Amino acid sequence: MSETIAVVRASRxxxxxxxxxxxGLGVAVAWHQGEPPALLDTLLVFVGALLAHAAVNLLNEYEDFVSGLDLITTRTPFSGGSGALPEVPGAAKRVLAAALGTLALVILIGLYFLWQRGLPMLILGTAGIALVVTYTRWITRSPLLCLFAPGIGFGPVMVLGTLVALGARLDATAITVSVISLLLVSELLLINQIPDVEADRKIGRRHLVVTLGxxxxxxxxxxxxxxxxVVLVMGILTGWLPLPSILSLATxxxxxxxxxxxxxxxxxxxxxxxxxxxxxxxxxxxxxxLIVGLSL
Structure with a gap:
């Protein structure tokens, strides 16, 4: 496997x-508010979010390799990393460079929206960058912060950040959707930590699977x-979410x-x-x- 392929794999x-x-949830809420966002801004938000997600994955892969965690983890299709760096150790510096490069692009896109939207964009953007940079090395040492940090990143920061970037309102619908994302993404990261618990414990991580069992x-x-x-149902009953959002209860x-x-x-x-x-x-x-329900 070449180093280039290893970098791509490390982005997961x-x-x-x-x-x-x-x-997409943020864009759907903006459409629901009756203010179709500008196409260029919408594309930039999608690109920025994708790059931010890739950046945190690349940093996670690099730091897990350097800490030795990758060498003692039993990988599954959904946990334990990609395995790219244990297979191609020489690609480590390129993975780090890719992480920093994608993060720099995210910051550039963020600066454009900061120029467009002002202080709210600065607050949400700074929170997002902080989560990307600190997650693997520091946040994984704090049980409660580790539980909710991924959900905060993909919920309030990404969903509400999309709305601010597109010039839409942060109304009850937006808050409800961001909370649903926060809870479900936090659940996703928590369950994926279960297979890695022993390896994580050995290198000093203290997420809730380690501390509670x-x-x-x-x-x-x-x-x-x-x-x-529950938040989804409450949102529908209060009228904060449109009735077609009931589609998402199918899962x-x-x-x-x-x-x-x-x-x-x-x-x-x-x-x-x-x-x-x-x-x-x-x-x-x-x-x-939920995106479909918001868009109907």
Whole structure:
């Protein structure tokens, strides 16, 4: 495998769909408000979000390789990193350079929107950059911060940042959608930490799977799932979300099934991997259906 391919793999392209979906939620809310955003601004927001997601993945891959975590982790299709750097160690500097390069492009796009929108963009943009830079090295040492940081990044920062960048309003619909994203993305990162718990413990990480154990983490996964759907239902009942948003409840039975199966799968790697894959599908489908519901 060439170093260039290793860099591409380290960006984890298979998982980069999450950022466009979260931006899509912001764009859908803007359309729902009756203010179709400018095409150029919309494209720049999508590109910026995609690059930010790639940057955090690349930094995560580089720092996990340097710390030695990649060498003791049992990788699964949904956890443990891409494995690119253990296979091609010489690509490490290029991965770091790619991370810094993509982050620089994100900052340039952010500066354009800062010029366009002012202080609100500065606050959300600075928060996003801070999360990208500090996640692997520092945030993973703080249990509660590690739990919610990914959700904050893909929820309030990305969804609300999209709305600010597009000149839309931060109304009740926007807040509700960002909270749903926060809860579901936090759940995604939490469940994906379960297979890596022993390796993470050895290098000093202190996320909630390490501090509470896998059984408690599985219960928390269920609670986050439930909370996301509760916020969704409340948003529909209060009128903060349009009625067609009910489409996104189509994934609720699958989430309930996963929550019931997860405790019994903690010591069964093959079953756990199946649940991890199902969880990704549930999350992506829920966000996609919410975008459809907001757009109808």
């Amino acid at each position: 392209p298979n998982f980069l769909i999450l950022a466009p979906l979260c931006v 896998t059984s408690a983490a599985a219960r928390l996964v269920s609670a986050l799932f439930l909370s996301g759907y 609720a039975p699958f989430a309930f099934w996963l929550a019931c199966k997860l405790p019994g799968a903690l010591e069964q790697p093959d079953t756990l991997n199946t649940l991890l894959g199902t969880n990704v599908a549930i999350l992506l489908a829920t966000l996609a259906l």
